[in-house]
Amino acid sequence: MQNINELKELIKLISKLPGLGKRSAQRLILKLINNRDELMKPMVNNLAQVYKNVSRCKDCGTLKSNSIGCNNCQIVEKKFKKICVVEQISDQLAVENSNVATDCYFHVLGGTLSSSNKERKEDLLISSLVKRVTKDQIEEVIIATSATVEGQTTAYYIQEELKNLSVKVSKLGQGISIGSSVEDLEDGTLLSAFKNRTEIKNNSD
């Protein structure tokens, strides 16, 4: 493409998106330029709206509309007794799309704890999870973190934080290979991991 600064900048930005390298970014931008009114204009407006009106909920970590509120943790008509804890919003999407947990609220941590970095607990909304469990009289917390050291360390801390509450804490069952995150799982694997979830017993008492 010609040496146009605005285009260069846009290619640089779009190339940072997952799955898009420089070439795909160029193709995408050409498509937009060739469809200025049908695609580019509404997209620019829509992007500005999303920037303004959509953010992560401070209580449950998932996406919410700033004007309507969070339909995961604030809308009262839903009455679930389970919370499914995931690391990222992309994990929540994977669980939602596979329909394996239609009777759960979600709690999105936004990352994981590593054993050397325990001070991130507050960033990961773990105390807000404890509050939600109490407030909504939750009966089961399903921890669906990755099969990585960090994911499992995080699961352990969550279980520790919940151990004084009368809530069942479980984690996903067999079938998840070491290193994989929930987002990467096939629907069938996810389904069996949810079905075969096991209660985490607290061995430290």
Ligand SMILES: [Zn+2]
């Ligand atoms: Zn929320």
